Amino acid sequence: MDLNSIPETGQADAGLTIAGKTYSSRLLVGSGKYRDLEQTRAATEASGAEIITVAIRRVNIGQDPNAPNLLDVVPPTRYTILPNTAGCYTAADAIYTLQLGRELLNGHKLAKLEVLGDERTLFPNMPETLKAAEALVKDGFDVMVYCSDDPIQARILEEIGCVAVMPLASLIGSGMGILNPWNLSLIIEQAKVPVLVDAGVGTASDAAIAMELGCDGVLMNTAIAGAQDPIRMARAMRLAIEAGREAFLAGRIPKRFAASPSSPMAGRVK
Amino acid sequence: MEIVLNGASHPLTEGESLQQLIVALELAGKAVAVAVNRQVVPASLWPQRILQPEDKVDVVRAIGGG
Numbered sequence: 001m002d003l004n005s006i007p008e009t010g011q012a013d014a015g016l017t018i019a020g021k022t023y024s025s026r027l028l029v030g031s032g033k034y035r036d037l038e039q040t041r042a043a044t045e046a047s048g049a050e051i052i053t054v055a056i057r058r059v060n061i062g063q064d065p066n067a068p069n070l071l072d073v074v075p076p077t078r079y080t081i082l083p084n085t086a087g088c089y090t091a092a093d094a095i096y097t098l099q100l101g102r103e104l105l106n107g108h109k110l111a112k113l114e115v116l117g118d119e120r121t122l123f124p125n126m127p128e129t130l131k132a133a134e135a136l137v138k139d140g141f142d143v144m145v146y147c148s149d150d151p152i153q154a155r156i157l158e159e160i161g162c163v164a165v166m167p168l169a170s171l172i173g174s175g176m177g178i179l180n181p182w183n184l185s186l187i188i189e190q191a192k193v194p195v196l197v198d199a200g201v202g203t204a205s206d207a208a209i210a211m212e213l214g215c216d217g218v219l220m221n222t223a224i225a226g227a228q229d230p231i232r233m234a235r236a237m238r239l240a241i242e243a244g245r246e247a248f249l250a251g252r253i254p255k256r257f258a259a260s261p262s263s264p265m266a267g268r269v270k
Numbered sequence: 271m272e273i274v275l276n277g278a279s280h281p282l283t284e285g286e287s288l289q290q291l292i293v294a295l296e297l298a299g300k301a302v303a304v305a306v307n308r309q310v311v312p313a314s315l316w317p318q319r320i321l322q323p324e325d326k327v328d329v330v331r332a333i334g335g336g
Binding site: 030031032033034037040053054055056057058059061065069070071081083084086096099100101102103104105172173220221222225 | 275276277278280295296297300301302303304305308310312328329330331332333334335336
């Protein structure tokens with residue numbers, strides 16, 4: 001993105017455009033780790049998120065088929081449902097999972113790709129991710145891709161045709177926040193597609209920092225679902241994303257290792 | 271005969287269609303997607319798709335996940 005093309009003072013934020021559709025919320029949320037479907041619904045609503053990620057999993061054969069379904073509480077009529085490839089360790093599994101996800105959502109093309117390399121760290125396997133991204137883009141998917149915070153990998157994913165790149169802030173579910181703001185800045189500077197921080201956000205300030213760096217959005221799950229009061233944290237995140245975005249658009253003062261008084265020297269009583 | 275349904279062996283009458291299987295599982299009209307041998311089969315084709323022995327069938331739904 002061009003850091004020189006920030007809108008004029010007072011102009012409303014144009015919103016987040018992904019694959020030709022514009023959203024007013026820059027907070028994207030996952031739907032996992034909640035106590036139950038009601039908490040999922042309430043936290044999602046409090047977050048103001050318009051895009052929700054879901055996992056695609058085998059039905060439990062023999063389980064009550066009339067048990068409430070996730071899509072009953074976060075319906076595709078109200079939200080943009082983003083199927084993910086959580087738990088996939090190969091490009092083949094990720095591609096297969098998203099083909100099933102697309103069928104489940106009646107041909108909906110927007111998808112989140114993640115291909116993991118390691119069960120302990122859940123760090124992305126970038127070679128497999130690139131392979132999967134290429135195949136999925138060819139198959140007509142609009143791919144939002146979880147990736148390492150490596151500017152070269154991000155650029156290659158963009159060249160492949162991914163509609164958004166989503167570098168991790170830190171390990172999935174770790175709550176460690178943004179560990180390398182410099183890498184993130186490099187990615188943001190060069191990207192012509194939206195850049196969303198995905199993974200590792202812990203609290204509101206992490207989300208605000210991501211937006212202050214110039215991110216187009218933030219995706220999080222554990223930070224909200226794992227908080228002691230998820231509904232309250234969802235609200236906090238909503239505010240943090242808005243505050244961070246406003247601060248970014250406002251243009252902050254530079255950091256200088258020097259003092260600068262806020263009151264004039266002239267006219268002081270002596 | 272036997273097929274593999276969601277990773278587990280599942281007995282099935284010869285000549286049964288995917289549609290009949292889904293109905294038997296009480297999943298007709300539910301928000302599920304189905305693949306046979308890793309090829310997605312759209313719901314409109316379930317009645318015509320006759321299952322073969324050892325066919326690997328995946329029936330999936332959306333659940334909470336990050």
